[in-house]
Every structure is written in C-alpha cells, then in structure tokens.
Amino acid sequence: MRNAALPITLDAWLARLEAAHPVGIDLGLERVAEVARRMGLLDVHIAGRVVTVAGTNGKGSTVAMLEALARAHGLTTATYTSPHLVRYNERLRLNGEEADDVTLMSGFAAVERARQDGEAVSLTYFEVATLGALWAMARRPADIAFLEVGLGGRLDAVNIIDPDVAVVTTVAQDHAAFLGTDLEQIGREKAGILRSDRPAVLGSISLPASVREVAGALGAEVHALGEAFGREGENEGWRFWGHIPDIAIADLPDPGLPLDNAATALQALALAGVNLEAAACRRALASVQLPGRMQWLGQWCLDVGHNPHAAGYLAGRLASRPCAGRTFALLAMLGDKDAEGVIAALTPVVDGWVTASLAGGRARSADDLAARLAGRGADVLHRAATPSAGAAWLAERLAPEDRVLVCGSFLTVGEVLEWLAHDPTTGQTVDDTSVSEEAR
Known part of the structure; x- marks a missing residue:
C-alpha cells in the first residue's frame, strides 16, 4: 500500500488496518519498535509517569479504577485499552474523554508515514492502534498514562514503553494458541512488563511462582497483594491498607468491580507518587464505570x-x-x-x-x-x-x-x-x- 491515498474516515482507516497484515496477531517487538523509533516515540516521555497493566483477567477494571482515581486527585490522564466494545474511540481516552476521530486518524497517518519511511514495515491492527495512541499521548503529555497490555506482556506492542510502575493482575489460561497452557510460562510472559529497580505490583494472591522469579532476576521492587498491601471487608465499607507508603483508607464504596483490583489500583497509584486522599478515593470508586464488566x-x-x-x-x-x-x-x-x-x-x-x-x-x-x-x-x-x-x-x-x-x-x-x-x-x-x- 506504499503511496496509496490515506483514508478520510475512521471507518475506512479501520477497514484498511484489518486487511494490512497477513495475520491478526503477530507477537514480537522488533517491527513495532522500529516504527516507534522512526516516530521518535522511544526518545520522548509520553506522560509524566506511566503505569502498565498486564494480566489474564482484571486488566480493564484495574485501569478504569486507576484512571478514575488519578482524575479524582486532579491529575491529567491518558489511557489506552483494548479491545473496544462499541466504538473504536473507546481505546484512547484523554483526560477522561474518548479521543475524537481526527486525533485517531492523525495517529494512524503518523504511523503510516513512519512505516513507509525507508524499508516498509508490516504492522498488525493492534500494533498500529498502539503506536497511534502513543503518538497522540506524546503530542500532549499528561501527568500520568495508563497502558493496558493486549495479549501476554513481554512481546505485546505496549511493552516498547518502559513503565514507572508495572501491574500484573491475574494469571490464568487464555489465548492458548499464543501463550500455551503452562501457567508458569504464561506468568513469565505477563511479567515481561516488569522493569529493573521499579515497582512491580502483584494483584493476585495466586500468581505462579514464575512472576516473582522474573521480578527477582530483574531486581524489581515487589509489592504483593496480601503482603505489602491489601484490603479488609467485602462490598460497601471495605478498607484498603498499604505498607509502602504506609496508608490506610476505610469506609470505601463498592465500585461494582473486583475489590482486589481496586486495592491493586490504589497501591499502584501510590507507588506512582500520588498522595492518596481518602475523600478523592471514595469519590472515584463511587463513580467509576466500565461497560461490559458486570x-x-x-x-x-x-x-x-x-x-x-x-x-x-x-x-x-x-x-x-x-x-x-x-x-x-x-x-x-x-x-x-x-x-x-x-x-x-x-x-x-x-x-x-x-x-x-x-x-x-x-x-x-x-x-x-x-x-x-x-x-x-x-x-x-x-x-x-x-x-x-x-x-x-x-x-x-x-x-x-x-x-x-x-x-x-x-x-x-x-x-x-x-x-x-x-x-x-x-x-x-x-x-x-x-x-x-x-x-x-
């Protein structure tokens, strides 16, 4: 498609992306990192702080609560998730609002120019989506960005960005054709988002041992549910506690989402440098919404x-x-x-x-x-x-x-x-x- 006219509507862009790569899922960072380098995305900060979230289940709810909590504390936010339910625009939220068509199409065009700058690089739908979202974030860096891994972690396109805080929610069997059925190996893939000397928030008490093994080999700072932080109670009026930093917040509302994920979001935000305020946390958790989850x-x-x-x-x-x-x-x-x-x-x-x-x-x-x-x-x-x-x-x-x-x-x-x-x-x-x- 070199030199082909660029689409003029979002629907046309999406149709083009669907057909652009020979397979829909093609794990690996070499191609996407090369285009990111051409776009200058590896040389800039897409936000003041970055939190990346991986896991089999619970990623979406954790990211939704992270975004709500950050905004309740007065921070500007940029949030990338996938897939979408009804509108593609759901994937990129800037300051709590879905990105408009022009922003998304501008990102796609920037990816297309870089992709063809020199030897053409073939990218999947998800890789173009990720690069376009990162380009939009970098144009107007927010105080904090939240990135949801699409599949796995180590080889997911999101992982070209080094997070300040990495979160692993759960590890279970899914996407067996790409990740296999060995939970220890799946755990290693999820833990691929962890970074040396940076906080690793483990949001499940039943993660495979491989997640901690990867964290230990990297020298990541492990903060595990039930050890460094946790929750007490169920439904309305539950309590969050954390040791680093020392904090306790009682009488929290039920967000209608898993409370372990709520506690994980609170801990991750605190480790990202946010001074958690009880009133702001209550306000955020009482109002958070995530379509398609209960x-x-x-x-x-x-x-x-x-x-x-x-x-x-x-x-x-x-x-x-x-x-x-x-x-x-x-x-x-x-x-x-x-x-x-x-x-x-x-x-x-x-x-x-x-x-x-x-x-x-x-x-x-x-x-x-x-x-x-x-x-x-x-x-x-x-x-x-x-x-x-x-x-x-x-x-x-x-x-x-x-x-x-x-x-x-x-x-x-x-x-x-x-x-x-x-x-x-x-x-x-x-x-x-x-x-x-x-x-x-």
Whole structure:
C-alpha cells in the first residue's frame, strides 16, 4: 500500500488496518519498535509517569479504577485499552474523554508515514492502534498514562514503553494458541512488563511462582497483594491498607468491580507518587464505570468474561445476588476459548441457556456450544444465528423477575449492547459502531 491515498474516515482507516497484515496477531517487538523509533516515540516521555497493566483477567477494571482515581486527585490522564466494545474511540481516552476521530486518524497517518519511511514495515491492527495512541499521548503529555497490555506482556506492542510502575493482575489460561497452557510460562510472559529497580505490583494472591522469579532476576521492587498491601471487608465499607507508603483508607464504596483490583489500583497509584486522599478515593470508586464488566441494564447483566477464571468470578457475583425468577445465559464464544471451562463455571447459577454464533474465522457456532451444554445436562432453550437475535428471542420470553447474563466474548457483549440501545426500557444510549474482528 506504499503511496496509496490515506483514508478520510475512521471507518475506512479501520477497514484498511484489518486487511494490512497477513495475520491478526503477530507477537514480537522488533517491527513495532522500529516504527516507534522512526516516530521518535522511544526518545520522548509520553506522560509524566506511566503505569502498565498486564494480566489474564482484571486488566480493564484495574485501569478504569486507576484512571478514575488519578482524575479524582486532579491529575491529567491518558489511557489506552483494548479491545473496544462499541466504538473504536473507546481505546484512547484523554483526560477522561474518548479521543475524537481526527486525533485517531492523525495517529494512524503518523504511523503510516513512519512505516513507509525507508524499508516498509508490516504492522498488525493492534500494533498500529498502539503506536497511534502513543503518538497522540506524546503530542500532549499528561501527568500520568495508563497502558493496558493486549495479549501476554513481554512481546505485546505496549511493552516498547518502559513503565514507572508495572501491574500484573491475574494469571490464568487464555489465548492458548499464543501463550500455551503452562501457567508458569504464561506468568513469565505477563511479567515481561516488569522493569529493573521499579515497582512491580502483584494483584493476585495466586500468581505462579514464575512472576516473582522474573521480578527477582530483574531486581524489581515487589509489592504483593496480601503482603505489602491489601484490603479488609467485602462490598460497601471495605478498607484498603498499604505498607509502602504506609496508608490506610476505610469506609470505601463498592465500585461494582473486583475489590482486589481496586486495592491493586490504589497501591499502584501510590507507588506512582500520588498522595492518596481518602475523600478523592471514595469519590472515584463511587463513580467509576466500565461497560461490559458486570454491567446491569435492567434485567440484563453484560460481562466480557471469556475464560474459566472470569466465568468463576461471574458465577460468584450472581450467586451473591439472587433473584426471584430464573437466570438465563446468552453465550457466544470464539473457537479458541475454553468453552467447556466457562460452561462448567457458570452451570451452577444458570437455569436456561441460549447459544449464539459469532461471525468470522475464529467463531464458534451456536450448535457447538449447545452440544457441549447438552452433554452436561443443561437446558438449552434456543440456538441463535447472532447474539442480537438471541437477545431478541429471550426478551420476548422474560418474566419481570427473570434476569439474563450475556457473556463469552467482547464481540458478544458489544453486539448485545448495540441491540439494547434500541430498547427504551434500558434507558441507555450506545453508538452503532461495531466491535472489530481484532477484538480478543
């Protein structure tokens, strides 16, 4: 595509990026680092401080709480996450606002110019997205930037930037085709974001030993949940404590997100040099929002959980919130995810299932999911061609006291969010840009 005319709309840019590289996921830093060097991104500070977050589950909620906490303390912020649910613009937030189309397209154009400056370098959708976001951040450096790893850690495009604080939330099996199934090896990949003599915040009490081994070999400063920091209590009125620096904040609100991740965010922000103020922390945690993570819209609960670890957390949350009616699950997943593990975790809290097919080469069919459920004796009520068709089928049959869990993929939740946006009973407004095929 050398010298080809540049797209003039965001949708056109995204279509171009989808088709630009022979494979969607191509782990490694050599290509992306070369283009970053040409763009000057390796010679500048993209923000006053940088916090990078890796992990199998909990990255998105941790980053959302980090951003809310930093803004409540008066800091300017830049936040990069992936994938998006409904609008690509969700991936880059500047001072709490989604980046506009012009900012994103300018970043893509800067990447394209650098990519073709000399020997052309082929980049994936995610690599261009990351470089474009970093370029936008560097143009107007914020007080603090938060970067969410897309996949793994060591070889993820985000890892070209050295963080001041690195966070590992959880380590579980996911993306087996790229990371394998050995938890110790997966832990090493996640720990690849750690840096020598800089804080490493470990946000789970059950991380594989390899994470600490990597930290020890690097000489990173380990701050582990349950040791250097932690929490006491559940739901409303919980308490955070940390030793470095010494701090305790009581009577914290329930953010509706995992409290271990909330404690991890508080510790990471303190290690980034923020003097935590109790009132600001309470204000931030009471107002933080993260679409697609235990997001309730009337009778509908939407969560992007797509592996057994995430499904287990969902099951626990639903069990702690009983309803007078039935609990239905609308499940659609990609073919490279552990469907059996997700089904096993959710079966105890689900009364009836609707399966749906996803589009694309990595999709798993509704029939495949239904067969797996039937093998466990589960009640499969309907098989739908798409998640939105499944949602429409369920909506006609729900009693007022029933509820629906929508899960299995970012693609699933994004599509049903769009469908619900047209349902006046939800009171929600969602734009109609679809989730990209690159969604993981």
